[in-house]
Amino acid sequence: MTDYPLLTNKEQKTYEFIEKYSKKYGKHPLLNEIAKGIGISSKGVAHRYVKALEKAGKLKRISNKHRGMTLQEEKSIFLKSLGKIAAGGPIEAITDQQRIELEYLFTNKRSYALKVTGDSMIDAGICDGDWVIVEEGTKPYKSKVHVILIDNQDVTLKFIEKINPKEIKLVPANKKFKEIIYSVERVSIQGHVVGQVRIY
Amino acid sequence: MTDYPLLTNKEQKTYEFIEKYSKKYGKHPLLNEIAKGIGISSKGVAHRYVKALEKAGKLKRISNKHRGMTLQEEKSIFLKSLGKIAAGGPIEAITDQQRIELEYLFTNKRSYALKVTGDSMIDAGICDGDWVIVEEGTKPYKSKVHVILIDNQDVTLKFIEKINPKEIKLVPANKKFKEIIYSVERVSIQGHVVGQVRIY
DNA sequence: GAATATGAGAACTTATTGAGAACTTTATGA
DNA sequence: TCATAAAGTTCTCAATAAGTTCTCATATTC
Numbered sequence: 001m002t003d004y005p006l007l008t009n010k011e012q013k014t015y016e017f018i019e020k021y022s023k024k025y026g027k028h029p030l031l032n033e034i035a036k037g038i039g040i041s042s043k044g045v046a047h048r049y050v051k052a053l054e055k056a057g058k059l060k061r062i063s064n065k066h067r068g069m070t071l072q073e074e075k076s077i078f079l080k081s082l083g084k085i086a087a088g089g090p091i092e093a094i095t096d097q098q099r100i101e102l103e104y105l106f107t108n109k110r111s112y113a114l115k116v117t118g119d120s121m122i123d124a125g126i127c128d129g130d131w132v133i134v135e136e137g138t139k140p141y142k143s144k145v146h147v148i149l150i151d152n153q154d155v156t157l158k159f160i161e162k163i164n165p166k167e168i169k170l171v172p173a174n175k176k177f178k179e180i181i182y183s184v185e186r187v188s189i190q191g192h193v194v195g196q197v198r199i200y
Numbered sequence: 201m202t203d204y205p206l207l208t209n210k211e212q213k214t215y216e217f218i219e220k221y222s223k224k225y226g227k228h229p230l231l232n233e234i235a236k237g238i239g240i241s242s243k244g245v246a247h248r249y250v251k252a253l254e255k256a257g258k259l260k261r262i263s264n265k266h267r268g269m270t271l272q273e274e275k276s277i278f279l280k281s282l283g284k285i286a287a288g289g290p291i292e293a294i295t296d297q298q299r300i301e302l303e304y305l306f307t308n309k310r311s312y313a314l315k316v317t318g319d320s321m322i323d324a325g326i327c328d329g330d331w332v333i334v335e336e337g338t339k340p341y342k343s344k345v346h347v348i349l350i351d352n353q354d355v356t357l358k359f360i361e362k363i364n365p366k367e368i369k370l371v372p373a374n375k376k377f378k379e380i381i382y383s384v385e386r387v388s389i390q391g392h393v394v395g396q397v398r399i400y
Numbered sequence: 401g402a403a404t405a406t407g408a409g410a411a412c413t414t415a416t417t418g419a420g421a422a423c424t425t426t427a428t429g430a
Numbered sequence: 431t432c433a434t435a436a437a438g439t440t441c442t443c444a445a446t447a448a449g450t451t452c453t454c455a456t457a458t459t460c
Contacts, residue, residue, distance in 0.1 A: 044408080065206065125398065
């Protein structure tokens with residue numbers, strides 16, 4: 001995991017610039033841009049550094065092509081190191097199955113992410129500032145958290161309980177909030193929560 | 201993940217134009233419209249760009265058919281659709297900055313994922329079955345959740361409070377569990393939690 | 401002193417871009 | 431149906447931009 005790159009100062013700087021540029025613009029820099037970015041004027045020198053980085057295995061190049069480089073990184077989500085925190089137990093390796101589950105969450109085309117504001121679902125472990133991954137669909141599921149559009153205007157996260165064909169009960173996961181009953185015309189189920197992400 | 205498409209400037213511009221046009225008019229543009237849209241006069245050149253995009257896997261073409269192209273969907277994490285659930289407010293678009301934050305969580309080389317068992321951190325919103333993303337490091341942070349190895353044997357998630365140079369207090373986020381004080385020799389800080397994922 | 405890291409910039413090769421002609425295929429309406 | 435217009439396809443020529451290779455020069459390190 002920790003491989004020491006043996007890069008010179010400027011090579012390191014070049015790598016960092018390419019990394020930063022790529023993240024910012026979604027494409028790789030030109031040699032002239034690299035030169036400027038690391039504080040030199042010669043694109044020939046920039047080219048020398050890029051070739052050195054290729055030799056060190058830090059990136060791959062496509063000769064002659066404009067912006068023809070690709071950073072070498074870990075490409076798979078969570079591939080690197082996975083384990084299990086037992087209640088006092090040792091760390092265990094996880095199965096491939098679990099890894100695929102995680103990847104599916106982020107690549108499924110019928111799902112999207114929303115940022116949560118408010119504490120109405122806190123007892124379900126969904127906190128203010130969390131991201132929820134929502135799978136599109138209008139079908140309600142018992143004991144699943146749903147994304148609900150009310151009056152074509154307000155969006156909210158709630159559990160759903162069907163009362164009768166004309167009314168729906170929306171149940172928050174927070175004792176401080178009340179359950180509310182709506183007529184079915186006013187609410188539209190956008191999807192249900194299949195995953196959740198939090199950043200500290 | 202950083203697998204940027206290696207498109208030239210004009211190819212990129214062509215792609216963006218097609219995307220914009222498709223969204224606006226609900227159909228794909230003509231070659232002449234593309235040419236005009238990217239600021240050139242030759243439909244032959246526009247055709248060249250469309251073919252390049254097909255080769256790059258960004259769209260599919262139906263030969264000779266008018267408006268005969270279909271955009272290929274993005275596979276990137278969270279790229280598709282992002283919004284914000286306000287407390288009753290409308291859905292908002294999020295910034296690129298937030299997208300990068302999320303991507304960073306899953307690609308950072310100094311972090312790894314662990315599966316949580318047990319409820320000792322439930323008041324911090326970390327539940328049984330969740331995944332936590334851990335960034336390696338031995339430095340303790342106040343009010344951050346840490347991965348702690350005890351007696352080189354047991355792993356646990358806890359808050360840390362330093363009592364004195366010889367002792368450390370480990371604080372769970374669950375009133376049913378007790379705080380425990382260990383001598384510093386017995387505990388080893390493995391890292392702190394920077395992210396969290398849950399799958400429903 | 402030799403090896404290495406660094407920088408400038410000239411000279412060269414290749415890729416990208418643009419215009420437009422000539423052609424083939426598709427769409428459309430009398 | 432079928433002529434015709436419209437759209438897609440292929441091509442050459444040319445200009446420019448970007449990548450590549452090179453020499454020369456100056457520090458710095460061991």
